[in-house]
Amino acid sequence: MPKKERKRLQVVISEEQDALLTRTAYELSSPERLISKSEVVRLAIEKIARELGDGEHLDEYRLLLDHDEVADDQA
Template sequence: MPKKDRKRLQVVISDEQDALLTRTAYELSSPERLISKSEVVRLAIEKIARELGEGENMEEYRAILDQTEPADDS
């Protein structure tokens, strides 16, 4: 069976954000299934996109982004 085509994205995150990812993956994991940090990121992307599509939490997300350092997308 061929693998799914996936896009790879590299981002720079802070130590605090990495710790949050690790903790969230641990909390979502169970003895039957370990959740990876990549899965947490994919889940967050889907959740944010769904909420924005429904017009929810837009100002909250903007406020969080205003508190963080600007992205270096170059």
């Protein structure tokens, strides 16, 4: 069976965000299955998209995106 083609996305994240990704991947991992940081990002994307589709947490996500540490640098 051919491997699924995936698009690659490169983003710049802070050391704190990288630490959060690492910690989350570690917490989701089990002795039987290690979870990668990429899998955590994919899971987060799906979760956010589902919640937005259901009309949940829209204002909370907007507030988070307005926060300097999460928003992209506009400079």
